[in-house]
Amino acid sequence: ILGSATPSLESYSRGQKGVYDLYKLSKRINQFPLPKIELIDMAVEIRNKNYSLFSKAMKEKIQACLDCDEQVILLLNKRGYATYVRCLDCGEVIKCPHCDVTLTYHKVDHKLRCHYCEHQIEMPKICPHCSGEQLKLVGTGTQKVEEQLETNFKGAKVIRYDVDTTKQKDGHQKLLDQFARKEGNILLGTQMIAKGLDFENVTFVGVLNADISLNIPDFRANERTFQLLEQVSGRSGRGKKEGTVMIQTYNPEHFVLQCVKNHDYFSFYQEEMRTRRLAIYPPYVHLVSILIQGKDETVVDQCALQIKAYLQKQLEDMVILGPANSLVYRMQDIYRKRIMIKFTNSKLLYPVLEKMSDFYNKKGNKVNVVCDFNPYNQI
Template sequence: MYILKVLVEHSSYQLDRTFDYLSNDYVETGCRVSIPFGRQKIIGYVTECYQTDKTKHQLEEEKGFRYSFIIQIIDQKPLLNKELQELAKYMAKQTLSTRISCLQCMLPIQLKPKSQKTVGIKYEKVISFIKEIPLKTPKQQEALNYIKEHPLLPVKDCPYSLVVLNNIEKQGAIQIIQQEVYRDPYHENIQQNDFPLTPMQQKVVNEILLCHDFQTYLLHGVTGSGKTEVYLQLSRHIIEQGKTVLMMVPEIALTPMMVAAFKSRFGKQVAILHSKLSSGERYDEYRRIVEDEVKIVVGARSAVFAPLEKIGLIIMDEEHDASYKQESNPRYLTSQIARWRGKYHECPVVLGSATPSLESYSRALKGVYHLCSLPKRINQKPLPTIEMIDMVEEIKHHNYDLLSNKMKTKIQETLDKNEQVMLLLNKRGYASYMRCLSCDEVLKCPHCDVSLTYHKDSKTMRCHYCDYQIPFIKKCSHCGSTNVKLIGSGTQKIEEYLENNFLNARVIRYDVDSTRKKDGHHELLKRFENQEANILVGTQMIAKGLNFENVTFVGVINADLSLNIPDFRANERTYQLLEQVSGRSGRGKKQGTVMIQTYNPDHFVLQCVKNHDYQMFYKKEMEIRQLAKYPPYCYLISVLVQGKKEEEVIWNAKQMKEYLKKQLPHVGVLGPAPCTIYKMSDIYRQRMTLKVTKTDHLYETLQMMMDYYNKKGKVNVICDFNPYTTL
């Protein structure tokens, strides 16, 4: 008989421990089992299994509680290898999360402990040729000849009827069998050879290949400098050494292009992992990785948990991107996980970006990371020229339009030359909100402390936080007046404006709403690449990683949107966004130009963007960070207190502050204060921000505080060690 230590599927803090069960059979660590839990039958995850000579009765007398036997062993092989099981323990400690939530985030949905999904191996009927024999009819003989020329032909693709096939099978010439079908999420088959590297690219590749243990490299290369080709060449060398490569991009929007680049070089050796795959595709890709059928995994944030063995290289493209931060439990930072895995496998980790995060760049300058630079575009192509358009001057000249006169002229000139345009407006929907001109009321979400956004395509007013929506009615819900006005502009409004105001404009809108369906990202980008459209208008999704040689003009419609967000990273985010989107222009043979509309053209961030001067931006922003003692001059920890009763949230947040000041006198505690969005999905939210320079007793204190308040159940406390947002 065996004693199993089992983590149960509930990810509440009260149950974040193992429970003992009995089994007549040995169960490997990492397998799922079905267990009785109170009156429920649930699924658990085995963390330990050891043999005992004692009977159930003896164990119960010794321990003082009743033992139950497991109901069923679900997996014959462990779902996660030893490395990922160790990683789950590390994550739980670092993020103050439950172990089960860390394990769950590593698995495809149908393999998670609590999953009831039955997606499995897909089969189809195929015809297997056995032998040549004389058949009864000419039709049967004709069919047999066809089958002989098409081995393992799917029955559905056979031009002969099932009656004919069954008769041939009865005579013993063929056999109809079930064969596993691989659900391929990528259908294109493009073969492409390596491009010759420039001397600077070759220098970077050589430097990284000399590394035979764990090192972190920051690859700082301007937009269009050929970072992707460096990744491809490095990957080829690593595969030739018999090792595997983990390649990550920050968003699904960028995955198709990176997948295309890797698939064109390495074909079936590449697996894809991201959330837009169907359950079946994700399951098949995961099995291919586990069964060592692939050498490279390309994917978004969750791909960092790919169960690869013998990893020889980990790459994070656009390492600065906020999408690499998981905003739900467990709140991990992908670069931390990547570096942990790099250390485990003793392999280099490459962080690539044209606009590195200040934390990464400061580490590189201190020698914690190795800095590699690609300061010029390939083939000596110049960076695009950037012009700031002062919208205050436009208003003085009575232009109240969405676009400045200069930008309108430039867009039309570009279209007339059969070149393409990209326009950035980092706000989706049609209009930002609806205001009543009679009573000044703004239509708000009843569940969140935000206004509803108008979406013209669905004629709805929608909340972008809880997805509450109501039909659009041109009438004030407060006073009944029909004197209402839609205020502000989103990507839908810009799309309509462009189609109505420019000759020969063929517009594609690229945002969360237009890319909801499974292959939405890939289809829209393919259409733009094939020049079925000449204007691509979108949110920040268009700013990174896209490479269209015919794009010669990029316009930014409102650069001040991200600059005025109440977040200490607002300057950094704005610089990164504008520099990245500027880099989409002039990547082909023609010179690119960029126009940025702003009400504050003299702001130092915009001037640094105009001059493509990352060094100046870094210097000035670091001075501000040092004065205010923000990262990288301290660690920042967000403590979020939330609950359904406002007074309980406020009172408990104040109590927590007193506790933290007493237990951690060396830590600065800012707040508590209402979050920028105070109420979200009927939950009231207060936030404290901890500025930490010494971590003595920090984890223990926060863990005790979270355990105490979360077990009480009146409020929920979340600690985030890498806060990327102040919402």
């Protein structure tokens, strides 16, 4: 039994075709109405000289909820204090020496940390590239928002719910129990707070940066954004008090956000299916992602090209994309390339991939090859 307010396109299309039996619950179980959603255009806020993280309307709504002894959930799809550290003298960004990503500043312990391999260093006083002293924190994470909430809102008691605050044993449940006991009136979190939470006293949900997940180079970016925003919106108004939602965006006319505003999954499904059909992506085809990884960058490049040539020769009628660098090209000192195959008939594919995998994954080989069928994430 699969159950979701925001099913994947693959699952819903199978329901439409009769492959799955499809049953719809069009109303909440308690018959309470879905929350009203308002899209806030942050470009207008900037034109009006408001450079804050919070729009004027969201500030007023948060304070009104706190004044009425109601609770608020705020979604920020990041963690840490700032996204990265940039030197204003030379323009360099401080990166992880083991992964192809920037280090994130965490204010609690005054350290820069990699969110992929957990490498960490003390926050430097001078730039490691040019020895300049003009280091600037760029971007906004949950720690920084927590600080601003406690500073700018009267009576704010913030519970921050992210990977950093839930590391301890039973950390998740302890924080949620505190919020349920009203020891906090603002629950601030990353996407971990989007699903499953049921607090009757939450009457307002705010989303601070709706556009971030729309801009990820992944064909599922629209789907993931719709699911995240629709699910987190559903945390508001689950009790007798009516709920409201505000979503801050620089692109309020985007069809994904318009569908979220109207709680309209079917319109989103129809529009996204049209795009998937044109681009030939699931559910119209299946995908297999081939990850080629190793410590020697030159060897990884050579093997990726060899694998591409082999696949093209063996699978002439299939679409083979790549090789291309993974989204995170280097992770824990391992270089990573990807090849993507679009297919409809797996009978021809399995023996080819099995032969390739056996050849490259022999003991002592300098590369490792991993095949992932219908991958959901491709970092």
